[in-house]
Amino acid sequence: MQPSPDRISPEEVRLALGTLLQSPAFRDAPQMRAFLSYVVNETLEGRCAALKGYTIATMALGRPDDFDPQIDPIVRVQAGRVRQALNDYHVATPDVPVIIQLDKGNYAPRFLRQADIASHIPPNEIRADHPGGAPHPAPKIHFSRLMMGASATVLAMIVLMAAWILWPRAPVSPAVIDHRASMPQILVEGANPGSLDAYAFVSRVRNAIARFDDVVTVQENHPDLQGPALLAGSENRRHLVLGIALLPADEGRVRVAARLLDKTTQRQIWSREYEKVALDAKADSERTRIVQSIATTLAQPYGVIHAHVRAGLPPGTHHSDAYGCLVEAFDYWLTNDATSHESARDCLMALVLVSPQASAAHAQLTYLHLEEFREGYNPLPGDPRSRALESARAAVRTGPASARAHQALLAAHFARHEMAEAWRAAGDAMELNPYDTEILADVGARHVQSGQFETGLKMLEEALELNSSPPTWATAFRAISLYMLGRLDEAAALAKGLEGATYAPAMLAMVLSANYQKDMPACLKHYAQLRERHPLIVADPIAYMKRLNFDPAMITRIMSSFDLASGCAATP
Numbered sequence: 403m404q405p406s407p408d409r410i411s412p413e414e415v416r417l418a419l420g421t422l423l424q425s426p427a428f429r430d431a432p433q434m435r436a437f438l439s440y441v442v443n444e445t446l447e448g449r450c451a452a453l454k455g456y457t458i459a460t461m462a463l464g465r466p467d468d469f470d471p472q473i474d475p476i477v478r479v480q481a482g483r484v485r486q487a488l489n490d491y492h493v494a495t496p497d498v499p500v501i502i503q504l505d506k507g508n509y510a511p512r513f514l515r516q517a518d519i520a521s522h523i524p525p526n527e528i529r530a531d532h533p534g535g536a537p538h539p540a541p542k543i544h545f546s547r548l549m550m551g552a553s554a555t556v557l558a559m560i561v562l563m564a565a566w567i568l569w570p571r572a573p574v575s576p577a578v579i580d581h582r583a584s585m586p587q588i589l590v591e592g593a594n595p596g597s598l599d600a601y602a603f604v605s606r607v608r609n610a611i612a613r614f615d616d617v618v619t620v621q622e623n624h625p626d627l628q629g630p631a632l633l634a635g636s637e638n639r640r641h642l643v644l645g646i647a648l649l650p651a652d653e654g655r656v657r658v659a660a661r662l663l664d665k666t667t668q669r670q671i672w673s674r675e676y677e678k679v680a681l682d683a684k685a686d687s688e689r690t691r692i693v694q695s696i697a698t699t700l701a702q703p704y705g706v707i708h709a710h711v712r713a714g715l716p717p718g719t720h721h722s723d724a725y726g727c728l729v730e731a732f733d734y735w736l737t738n739d740a741t742s743h744e745s746a747r748d749c750l751m752a753l754v755l756v757s758p759q760a761s762a763a764h765a766q767l768t769y770l771h772l773e774e775f776r777e778g779y780n781p782l783p784g785d786p787r788s789r790a791l792e793s794a795r796a797a798v799r800t801g802p803a804s805a806r807a808h809q810a811l812l813a814a815h816f817a818r819h820e821m822a823e824a825w826r827a828a829g830d831a832m833e834l835n836p837y838d839t840e841i842l843a844d845v846g847a848r849h850v851q852s853g854q855f856e857t858g859l860k861m862l863e864e865a866l867e868l869n870s871s872p873p874t875w876a877t878a879f880r881a882i883s884l885y886m887l888g889r890l891d892e893a894a895a896l897a898k899g900l901e902g903a904t905y906a907p908a909m910l911a912m913v914l915s916a917n918y919q920k921d922m923p924a925c926l927k928h929y930a931q932l933r934e935r936h937p938l939i940v941a942d943p944i945a946y947m948k949r950l951n952f953d954p955a956m957i958t959r960i961m962s963s964f965d966l967a968s969g970c971a972a973t974p
Contacts, residue, residue: 410500410513412446418500418513425495426606426686427487433833434487436462437480438511442502445510453509475802476830481509482803483834490609494602584723586640586711587618588700589665593647599681600648603658606693607646613835614701615762615806616708616728640711641665644700651678658692662700664710672699672706691868697837698868703732724760727753731766734773735873738904738935743773744780754796761801765810768793772817776949777906778938790814805835809844816848816951824848839865840873847879850886853953859883874900878908885911886956890918906936907950914963 419442422428428435440462444453455477459465463476471477485504492501501514590608594600612619643663648656661673676695679688700706712729727749734746747770753763771790773779782789794814797807808831815824828845835841846861862880866872878900884893897915900908909932916925933940943964947957 410515414500415442415446415502415513418498418502421498422488422491422502425491427491431483431487431833433463433476433480434484436464437477438484438488438502441504441509441511450510455509458509474826475798477509478802479830479834486609490605494605582618582724584725585616585618586642586707586725588642588644588707590619590644590646593645599656600646603648603689603693604646606689607644607660607696610693610697610837611644611701613805613837614697615765615801615804616703616725617701640714642671642707642710644696646696649675655680660696662706671710674699694837694839695868698839702838702840702869704873708732724753724757724763728762728766731770734770735875735905738777738906740777740779743770743777746770747774747780758796759800761797761804761807764793764797764800765804765806768797768810768814772813775817776946777936787814787817790817803834805831805838805841808834809841812845812848816851817949819951821852839869840876843869843872843876843879847876850879850883851950851952851956853956855883855886859887874903874905874908878903878905878911881911881915882907885914885918886959894919904935906932906939906946909935910939910960910964914960917963 419439423435423439428438437458440458441453444450455471456469458477458480459469459471459474460467463480465474465476481504485506488502488504492498492503496516499516501516503512503514505512588611590604590611592600592604608619611617641664643665645661645663647659649659651657655678657678658676659673660676662671663669664671674696676692679685679692698705702708708729711725712733727746730742730746730749734742747767750763750767750770754760754767757763768790771786771793774781774786775790791811791814794807794810797804797810801807808827811827812824812831815821815827828848831841832845843862843865846858846865849855849858849861852858859880862876862883866876866880869876877896881893881896881900884890884896893911894915897911900912903909903912909928912928913925913932916922916928929940936946939946944957944961947960952960
């Protein structure tokens with residue numbers, strides 16, 4: 403039986419849903435699939451009133467019965483991701499007959515006919531509260547009620563104005579500034595106009611870079627790049643253009659070429675041509691790896707974009723804007739000393755006062771509070787781990803779709819030995835930004851610290867394979883995992899590449915490596931450097947490793963070598 407033209411049948415909606423769930427955006431995202439399937443089916447069954455955050459979390463997303471939406475924003479996060487994915491899908495596939503739409507502020511989807519939208523006919527929608535899908539009736543307007551409503555509104559406005567005039571004034575808070583105003587802004591555009599394949603690939607690259615919190619991504623041909631700044635407020639702002647081209651190759655394959663320009667200076671910053679790749683569905687994993695490589699290379703904290711902008715910052719401007727504060731927080735991990743820790747922490751603490759919505763700042767502040775706990779740097783009153791958790795929760799609250807915010811929540815819970823919450827935050831962070839290899843490496847390092855060496859090593863190696871400039875800490879934990887697995891020669895070779903590092907676990911790895919190789923001069927040198935830079939490790943290595951939440955068996959194994967290393971350091 404054919405559906406009547408004045409309604410959309412549940413069968414049509416379920417067919418549209420099945421097609422949607424096979425698209426790239428949903429196929430590899432199990433939580434997005436679960437969210438969309440659940441809300442669509444509940445709507446079709448007439449149970450829209452039950453579509454609340456708690457029911458979606460517990461019935462669709464696997465959260466326990468004690469789920470608290472005030473602490474765990476997973477439903478809002480997934481709703482935002484599903485909403486964006488639906489919009490992107492319907493833009494890229496304008497010929498689908500039925501559109502599934504998720505409006506902001508509502509978990510119940512709407513179902514529209516593409517033909518109705520194209521012909522500007524009021525869409526035939528399935529009512530959110532009716533399983534049969536009857537169209538919404540046109541609202542009836544009663545003039546008398548309208549006038550009564552208007553009178554009540556005017557009266558309410560008079561009362562509010564009087565209260566505003568007579569009410570005692572509170573002190574004026576500092577001006578709230580837009581923390582995005584100084585962030586680098588990147589335009590991602592394609593060089594193959596009219597090509598649907600190029601459009602789809604460029605959209606994937608743009609969406610991947612947009613998941614990194616420290617880059618403001620704009621759409622193609624945005625007037626901001628020809629006219630006034632979209633977000634005014636900083637002379638240090640940089641406008642960048644990433645051009646993507648699909649170049650014909652043999653046997654129906656293409657070569658992907660990418661080039662990054664600084665529009666301010668008209669200088670090329672970076673370029674790369676990737677291997678040939680097919681455009682059919684079977685090659686989707688190959689295209690995904692290219693997208694991941696581009697996004698990671700450019701947008702990670704130590705990637706091309708930040709390195710370029712950082713190099714262009716005049717001396718002494720780190721405290722001048724929000725982006726400078728983030729740069730200073732990133733740079734702390736290159737020095738790992740008390741002076742840079744205090745400077746970066748103070749900058750971020752001042753920033754979140756005037757820009758409380760700066761999720762990235764709250765996230766980075768989490769790590770600096772934890773460094774106070776681990777290293778004893780610049781202590782403030784109270785428990786630094788509690789401050790870290792408070793900052794991480796603020797990051798998630800102000801940026802529920804931010805992978806960095808959930809990564810910070812992972813770090814805060816991990817430091818407090820709250821492992822169920824930590825692994826949950828880890829899963830959310832990786833799902834929110836599967837392109838961020840630093841998050842993948844961070845989760846891998848946590849597995850190593852927890853004694854899951856094989857799992858951690860696999861994640862670290864995958865992350866480092868795609869990362870052209872891996873952070874020192876990731877290499878250090880890869881070396882430690884190899885050491886713990888008995889692959890001592892590989893660990894020693896990797897540790898040699900850490901020469902000059904000041905990150906505590908990296909220096910520890912160098913001591914262990916020198917001891918294993920019975921290289922007494924190197925052992926003496928690395929141990930002395932460790933004692934000078936991180937005296938807390940040498941004074942009480944067990945306590946220090948416990949603060950890092952190292953597995954007890956791991957601590958015992960390391961201590962057997964560390965004691966020998968301390969002996970070599972004492973050798974004349």
